[in-house]
Amino acid sequence: MTVEQTAGELYLPSVEIVNSAHINNRDVLANMATQDLVKFWEEQAKEFDWFSPWDKVLDDSNPPFYKWFTGATTNIVYNCLDRHVASWRRNKLALLWEGENGEQRTYSYHALNREVCMFANVLRSMGVKKGDRVTIYMGRIPELPIAMLACAKVGAVHSVIYGGFSVEAIHGRIDDSQSNVIITCDGGFMNGKTIELKAIVDEALKRCATVEHVIVVRRTGHEVSMESGRDYWYHDLMGLPVARSTGGGSRCETEEMDAEDPLFLLYTSGTTGKPKAILHTHGGYMVGVGTTLKWVFDLKEEDRYWCTADPGWITGHSYIVYGPLLLGATSFMYEGAPTFPYPNRWWSLVERYGINVFYTAPTAIRGLMRFGDAWPNRHDLSSLRLLGSVGEPINPEAWRWYYEVIGKSRCPIMDTWWQTETGMFMITPLPETPLKPGSATRAFPGVDADIYDENGRPVAPGEEGYLVLKSPWPAMLRTIYKDPERYVSQYWSRFPGVYFTGDSARKDKDGYFWIIGRVDDVIKVSGYRLGTAEIESALVSHPSVAEAAAIGMPHEIKGHAIHAYVMLRSGVEPGEDFENELKQYVAHELGPIAKPEKITVVPQLPKTRSGKIMRRVLKARAQGLPEGDLSTLEE
Numbered sequence: 001m002t003v004e005q006t007a008g009e010l011y012l013p014s015v016e017i018v019n020s021a022h023i024n025n026r027d028v029l030a031n032m033a034t035q036d037l038v039k040f041w042e043e044q045a046k047e048f049d050w051f052s053p054w055d056k057v058l059d060d061s062n063p064p065f066y067k068w069f070t071g072a073t074t075n076i077v078y079n080c081l082d083r084h085v086a087s088w089r090r091n092k093l094a095l096l097w098e099g100e101n102g103e104q105r106t107y108s109y110h111a112l113n114r115e116v117c118m119f120a121n122v123l124r125s126m127g128v129k130k131g132d133r134v135t136i137y138m139g140r141i142p143e144l145p146i147a148m149l150a151c152a153k154v155g156a157v158h159s160v161i162y163g164g165f166s167v168e169a170i171h172g173r174i175d176d177s178q179s180n181v182i183i184t185c186d187g188g189f190m191n192g193k194t195i196e197l198k199a200i201v202d203e204a205l206k207r208c209a210t211v212e213h214v215i216v217v218r219r220t221g222h223e224v225s226m227e228s229g230r231d232y233w234y235h236d237l238m239g240l241p242v243a244r245s246t247g248g249g250s251r252c253e254t255e256e257m258d259a260e261d262p263l264f265l266l267y268t269s270g271t272t273g274k275p276k277a278i279l280h281t282h283g284g285y286m287v288g289v290g291t292t293l294k295w296v297f298d299l300k301e302e303d304r305y306w307c308t309a310d311p312g313w314i315t316g317h318s319y320i321v322y323g324p325l326l327l328g329a330t331s332f333m334y335e336g337a338p339t340f341p342y343p344n345r346w347w348s349l350v351e352r353y354g355i356n357v358f359y360t361a362p363t364a365i366r367g368l369m370r371f372g373d374a375w376p377n378r379h380d381l382s383s384l385r386l387l388g389s390v391g392e393p394i395n396p397e398a399w400r401w402y403y404e405v406i407g408k409s410r411c412p413i414m415d416t417w418w419q420t421e422t423g424m425f426m427i428t429p430l431p432e433t434p435l436k437p438g439s440a441t442r443a444f445p446g447v448d449a450d451i452y453d454e455n456g457r458p459v460a461p462g463e464e465g466y467l468v469l470k471s472p473w474p475a476m477l478r479t480i481y482k483d484p485e486r487y488v489s490q491y492w493s494r495f496p497g498v499y500f501t502g503d504s505a506r507k508d509k510d511g512y513f514w515i516i517g518r519v520d521d522v523i524k525v526s527g528y529r530l531g532t533a534e535i536e537s538a539l540v541s542h543p544s545v546a547e548a549a550a551i552g553m554p555h556e557i558k559g560h561a562i563h564a565y566v567m568l569r570s571g572v573e574p575g576e577d578f579e580n581e582l583k584q585y586v587a588h589e590l591g592p593i594a595k596p597e598k599i600t601v602v603p604q605l606p607k608t609r610s611g612k613i614m615r616r617v618l619k620a621r622a623q624g625l626p627e628g629d630l631s632t633l634e635e
């Protein structure tokens, strides 16, 4: 989906929005940060609680291995729970949840903290300690954030795998992280159906050696197999005295962590078949995420905030779990599909829960828009104050629908550009920012974004180039787990000393950024990030497939959809339903989100003389566009 630059169209926020916002002097802050980046972030860090203070705000002695708040100790969970429980917020609602089947649950800060403490005691009793990796693979239920928080509380490093991934994706991620403990559930409810989760874990574990314990939350209640000595029900463990081990109550000491100690790994797709584990830390991540959420979504003490993402992606980590809790906010989480049982489910939730700030993705907007205005118009959406968008460029048509039909032309849309790697919003409006539909507007104060040409020179306004970040920021990834060389080569080598985002973009004459899309082998399907190599490696693991190439083709709702080209092994005749069989196979191995939209069997694939598949040629052919320079194509 390309974003047309809509010249001259400017949407101004109302006086009330601007006057009531935490920040209405963006330029002043941006200037402060430009003058003294270290002091700027130091001021923000003072909003959080630390066990001991930092010696240095930013240690840039060994770039690109930047360190933030060195010498300081804290724990993000101390800031998310402990400090609120010790304040008047103890009885404030932290989390409201609704299941797809209409079931409801609410947690005050006290109740959430209690559950986290009990589960942290369970983890400790299983031998989980500081630095251990724990894999979490669950549906969108409260136990997912509870598990993440419990891990962080005891200093373990969580690795959440999105529930839309499947057997091989899970195996690869468990193997790489060497987790001993997996937390999952029997299944999930989605679109009125029961999704298998435990059965998929069982299959993945046949391929993994390290796992000792599997903790299973009961959600659906359907029959699952439990391996004696390995698998435990969450509710059984939570009923045991170990869960209440400290003083008979449900207290649990929060581990004191170094600011630079790892908080989590999150696997994301890149240019190779092997997803990379992005590593984030307790200190800098906390400061970056808390500050950006407060300023951009302007959360007020009495607000109800809903981010529709899944906790299994970075959006969920930063802005469902950690961000809102850091601010002591009340957030809402919904388990199921937006269209279940009817396409008004989300709008009915906004009305019933009185949501004030609503954050979603362009693909969801496009998907719901197609059902027409009548569905949202049946609901009172007047509680909404601010809207948000993330994951891919939002096309102006969807932007306007979101703005007019959902926000009734009252609610500014925060189009936030960021990445798994950045941890926090990087290019984004603030509530006070005049908006242009399709533009993520300007860099967050303290963020140094620019657009470079091939040779690393800034391009002129209006010209397309590579989006780069020129200064470090606190929530930045610290490395790729176990692969620091890849961290340097992937992000810091194209333009030495500068972070390469993998996106192309333009800046207009007002300094507004217009993101165009990925320039690497990443495909954004419904906002989900998938690597062509990952999809190809799933395809070639099928016994009939010799070689495969995957490309992203423009798609009206999904933004991009996967089209795959496969060459069969010699002697293999494709059966009647081969394409469907192969699609199902990819869904089973990698996950339903990676299922190709279209598969074409071809006699050969276009390759360079050195044997590299020329995906760009396939893409041009598929779109009927000029094939470009073919001089390297093999005969």
Ligand code: WT7
Residues within 6 Å of the ligand: 268, 314, 315, 389, 390, 391, 392, 393, 394, 415, 416, 417, 418, 419, 420, 421, 440, 501, 502, 503, 515, 517, 518, 524, 527, 528, 529
């Ligand atoms: C890529 C990162 C960060 C949360 C979800 C995605 C694209 C993200 C926007 C936006 C245009 C966007 C970029 C980026 N992207 N937000 N507002 N406008 N493009 O995280 O899976 O790490 O993907 O998503 O291409 O590089 P992710």
